Amino acid sequence: MRAPAKINVYLGVGKVRDDGFHPLETVYQAVSLYDDVTVTSAEEWSVTTMVGGPHVDHLAIPDDATNIAIRAGKALAAHHGIDRAASIEVNKNIPVAGGMAGGSADAAATLVALDRLWALETPDEDLLAIAAELGSDVPFALVGGTATGTGRGEIVTPLEDNGSWWWVVIFNEEGLSTPSVYGAYDLLEEGDHDYRIRPEMLDALRSPQPSGLDVFLYNDLETAAFYLRPDLERTAEAALECGAIMTLLSGSGPTMLAFANDAEDARLIASRLGGRGYERTAVVHGPVAGAHVVAYQ
Ligand SMILES: C[C@](O)(CO)[C@H](O)COP(=O)(O)OP(=O)(O)OC[C@H]1O[C@@H](n2ccc(N)nc2=O)[C@H](O)[C@@H]1O
Numbered sequence: 216m217r218a219p220a221k222i223n224v225y226l227g228v229g230k231v232r233d234d235g236f237h238p239l240e241t242v243y244q245a246v247s248l249y250d251d252v253t254v255t256s257a258e259e260w261s262v263t264t265m266v267g268g269p270h271v272d273h274l275a276i277p278d279d280a281t282n283i284a285i286r287a288g289k290a291l292a293a294h295h296g297i298d299r300a301a302s303i304e305v306n307k308n309i310p311v312a313g314g315m316a317g318g319s320a321d322a323a324a325t326l327v328a329l330d331r332l333w334a335l336e337t338p339d340e341d342l343l344a345i346a347a348e349l350g351s352d353v354p355f356a357l358v359g360g361t362a363t364g365t366g367r368g369e370i371v372t373p374l375e376d377n378g379s380w381w382w383v384v385i386f387n388e389e390g391l392s393t394p395s396v397y398g399a400y401d402l403l404e405e406g407d408h409d410y411r412i413r414p415e416m417l418d419a420l421r422s423p424q425p426s427g428l429d430v431f432l433y434n435d436l437e438t439a440a441f442y443l444r445p446d447l448e449r450t451a452e453a454a455l456e457c458g459a460i461m462t463l464l465s466g467s468g469p470t471m472l473a474f475a476n477d478a479e480d481a482r483l484i485a486s487r488l489g490g491r492g493y494e495r496t497a498v499v500h501g502p503v504a505g506a507h508v509v510a511y512q
């Protein structure tokens with residue numbers, strides 16, 4: 216089972232709620248960077264991870280019951296009142312604590328994989344509810360494509376997106392914790408602002424050319440992430456100097472995104488970034504499908 220990384224092409228954040236979460240209006244996009252998950256029935260729960268490159272920090276991934284893939288499997292079993300376990304294997308390409316929802320992708324892939332393995336035929340709305348319990352980004356990892364996220368990000372509504380978007384993903388050596396970025400956001404926030412998605416943005420998404428959209432690319436968490444990690448602002452400047460149309464923090468960071476005109480431009484930007492010492496990059500496109508089955512060789 217394969218599940219994609221996500222980016223937030225727009226991320227508007229409101230004032231923190233009583234439950235500690237922030238109300239969001241976001242436009243998610245699933246991009247072509249994937250974790251692959253395989254499951255087999257077992258006596259005990261277990262998870263093993265193989266990493267797909269130096270941008271994935273193996274040591275930061277738990278191999279015990281705190282791994283979100285095991286939490287997802289247990290939540291599915293509990294939902295059906297069944298006492299089963301599985302051995303889960305994750306082939307990881309999405310950076311850890313990178314702001315691309317890698318853990319959420321693993322959880323979504325595990326839910327769908329175990330649903331099939333155990334022939335549970337869980338209704339979609341139940342899978343989405345279990346996903347939302349596991350984390351705010353998990354429902355989107357099931358849905359994929361381009362979609363709005365509201366509530367704390369868990370209420371997902373698919374959007375018509377007729378474009379093909381090209382991005383250079385610029386990985387960072389050190390992860391950044393999502394709660395710490397929201398915490399810095401609360402400290403730095405000055406008064407109310409309108410964080411809603413503007414209708415013009417949804418109109419622009421429907422057009423087959425994503426041009427024009429660069430003016431909407433926005434992330435309310437960027438100032439907070441730059442405050443915590445000043446190196447990110449320099450990464451953004453370097454990407455612009457290398458030809459990016461715009462740059463954007465991915466989710467809560469520290470991964471940065473460079474928006475490119477097309478595949479060729481994206482590859483050129485990545486190669487120029489390599490020459491400037493930013494060697495850990497990937498060229499990706501979106502939108503792509505949510506958690507789905509793939510044929511293994
Ligand atoms: C930054 C984003 O990736 C943007 O899509 C998400 O908001 C983060 O989603 P996530 O990692 O799935 O987050 P969760 O696992 O649900 O929550 C982790 C922590 O992030 C903070 N959090 C998360 C979502 C949200 N709307 N407001 C928050 O303040 C809270 O401190 C929470 O305890």
Ligand SMILES: Nc1ncnc2c1ncn2[C@@H]1O[C@H](COP(=O)(O)OP(=O)(O)OP(=O)(O)O)[C@@H](O)[C@H]1O
Binds near residue numbers: 276467
């Ligand atoms: N399967 C998993 N993969 C990666 N991290 C996991 C996993 N399970 C638990 N974790 C823990 O969760 C933390 C955050 O993981 P994740 O990689 O999903 O962050 P993220 O991409 O920044 O998430 P988001 O974009 O949803 O905020 C990690 O630091 C790690 O300790």
